[in-house]
Amino acid sequence: MISIKALHKSYGSTRVLEGIDLEVNSGEVVCLIGPSGSGKSTLLRCINGLETYEGGDILVSSERVDRHARSIHTIRTEVGMVFQRFNLFPHRTALQNVMEGPVYVKKESPTAARAHAVELMEKVGLGHRLDAYPDQLSGGQQQRVAIARALAMRPKAILFDEPTSALDPELVGEVLGVMRTLAKEGMTMVVVTHEMAFAREVSDKVCFLYGGKIVEAGVPQDVFGRPAHPRTQDFLRRLLNSSEPQA
Amino acid sequence: MFLQNALDFLPVLLEGAVVTVKVTALSFILSSVIGLVFALMMVSNSKLIARTGYTLVNIIRGLPIIVQLFYIYFVLPDFGIQLSAFQAGVIGLGIAYSAYQAENFRAGIQAVQQGQIEAAESIGMRGAMIMRRVVLPQAFKIALPPYGNTLVMMLKDSSLVSTITVAEMTRAGQLIASSTFENMTVYTLVALLYLALSLPLSYGLRRLEARLGTRNTA
Ligand SMILES: Nc1ncnc2c1ncn2[C@@H]1O[C@H](COP(=O)(O)OP(=O)(O)OP(=O)(O)O)[C@@H](O)[C@H]1O
Numbered sequence: 001m002i003s004i005k006a007l008h009k010s011y012g013s014t015r016v017l018e019g020i021d022l023e024v025n026s027g028e029v030v031c032l033i034g035p036s037g038s039g040k041s042t043l044l045r046c047i048n049g050l051e052t053y054e055g056g057d058i059l060v061s062s063e064r065v066d067r068h069a070r071s072i073h074t075i076r077t078e079v080g081m082v083f084q085r086f087n088l089f090p091h092r093t094a095l096q097n098v099m100e101g102p103v104y105v106k107k108e109s110p111t112a113a114r115a116h117a118v119e120l121m122e123k124v125g126l127g128h129r130l131d132a133y134p135d136q137l138s139g140g141q142q143q144r145v146a147i148a149r150a151l152a153m154r155p156k157a158i159l160f161d162e163p164t165s166a167l168d169p170e171l172v173g174e175v176l177g178v179m180r181t182l183a184k185e186g187m188t189m190v191v192v193t194h195e196m197a198f199a200r201e202v203s204d205k206v207c208f209l210y211g212g213k214i215v216e217a218g219v220p221q222d223v224f225g226r227p228a229h230p231r232t233q234d235f236l237r238r239l240l241n242s243s244e245p246q247a
Numbered sequence: 248m249f250l251q252n253a254l255d256f257l258p259v260l261l262e263g264a265v266v267t268v269k270v271t272a273l274s275f276i277l278s279s280v281i282g283l284v285f286a287l288m289m290v291s292n293s294k295l296i297a298r299t300g301y302t303l304v305n306i307i308r309g310l311p312i313i314v315q316l317f318y319i320y321f322v323l324p325d326f327g328i329q330l331s332a333f334q335a336g337v338i339g340l341g342i343a344y345s346a347y348q349a350e351n352f353r354a355g356i357q358a359v360q361q362g363q364i365e366a367a368e369s370i371g372m373r374g375a376m377i378m379r380r381v382v383l384p385q386a387f388k389i390a391l392p393p394y395g396n397t398l399v400m401m402l403k404d405s406s407l408v409s410t411i412t413v414a415e416m417t418r419a420g421q422l423i424a425s426s427t428f429e430n431m432t433v434y435t436l437v438a439l440l441y442l443a444l445s446l447p448l449s450y451g452l453r454r455l456e457a458r459l460g461t462r463n464t465a
């Protein structure tokens with residue numbers, strides 16, 4: 001579904017991704033973890049062409065991702081994206097946010113798009129807030145609308161960039177709950193997250209990024225249970241120390 | 248005495264006020280359209296188009312409005328373009344103010360968060376549609392205060408078209424004053440009439456901002 005080979009990316013002279021190889025099969029959930037600045041966001045942004053890249057290849061359903069190619073718009077309708085800061089359109093209601101892509105990009109009939117959008121709003125638990133504007137919703141609710149907006153395009157995969165890091169702790173659960181459901185339903189997902197319990201529970205594969213490389217990848221039991229690379233061990237130890245209450 | 252004179256002068260001044268409102272409204276619309284075009288040029292990805300936009304805006308902004316009005320009314324006929332004083336006034340004021348409108352819109356467009364554009368891109372939208380459905384609606388709300396301010400300034404600066412003989416309110420006042428020598432009465436009336444137009448306008452704009460303002464930001 002998504003196939004990344006020897007991906008290289010720099011910002012000017014700063015090398016951010018230095019040879020990433022990653023296969024994401026249909027129906028798989030892949031979690032990307034790693035310290036700040038390791039290139040997790042950049043990798044995601046390359047996958048749906050929000051960034052250019054200098055070396056290697058990214059293929060989505062065998063189509064090469066190229067920010068400047070005509071095909072990028074089609075690829076983006078197939079690969080949804082959920083942002084850390086939600087990025088809902090503030091001048092449109094929740095329902096309009098969800099309908100925007102289907103109606104204006106895919107030219108679906110408004111009636112059909114509306115019915116589908118209502119269904120998705122119900123799915124994310126917001127069937128009662130269809131006409132709310134984003135600024136009338138909590139962060140967790142906004143993020144769930146953003147997930148519904150991505151789903152409305154009937155994507156083959158969805159990319160999540162730290163979807164819960166901008167949320168108050170008590171709102172994290174409702175968003176992870178929706179994502180858990182999607183994972184169970186077989187949605188292909190690439191998730192950048194610091195929620196290790198979630199990553200451990202839902203992912204088929206966990207990749208640990210460090211300095212623009214995937215230094216360790218594998219099933220969650222291995223990466224979390226017996227990390228092989230010292231960097232991974234170090235990262236997980238720090239994370240445990242900072243999140244575990246002093247006993 | 249003042250009241251009697253005032254009642255005599257008022258009908259003529261009110262006719263002038265109608266012209267003032269027409270000149271202001273039409274040149275405001277014209278300046279908005281041209282200004283929007285300039286603003287879209289200035290934020291264009293093409294360096295050439297952007298630079299052309301900035302250059303045009305700087306040239307227009309660098310010329311006194313009166314000089315632009317004189318040029319359009321007195322010089323263009325030499326090139327075979329004959330305009331009525333009213334037409335020349337509207338076009339001149341519209342072009343002169345398009346530079347300020349362009350700046351209002353450009354600032355509004357650039358204040359829209361990058362994340363909004365990325366969200367639009369991520370659902371497959373393309374440039375023109377992103378501009379129309381995502382950026383401009385938000386940019387207009389951001390630009391509303393300076394936009395309203397520009398409208399009030401234009402109402403006042405519409406008096407400049409009196410210099411090319413458009414019979415708007417200031418010119419009507421001048422004509423009455425020069426034939427009756429009742430300067431104080433005439434210009435007090437003119438001033439009051441401008442305030443009668445501009446104060447409700449400012450108030451209405453404030454209300455509009457307050458109503459739209461709540462959904463300004465992402
Ligand atoms: N637009 C940019 N211009 C220049 N450098 C950038 C830009 N965006 C990111 N970088 C740099 O690229 C590197 C990787 O950034 P990236 O945002 O991908 O990291 P990340 O793993 O997502 O980190 P975080 O956990 O903090 O979100 C960082 O060193 C960052 O400073």
Ligand SMILES: [Mg+2]
Pocket residue numbers: 040041042161162
């Ligand atoms: Mg990041």
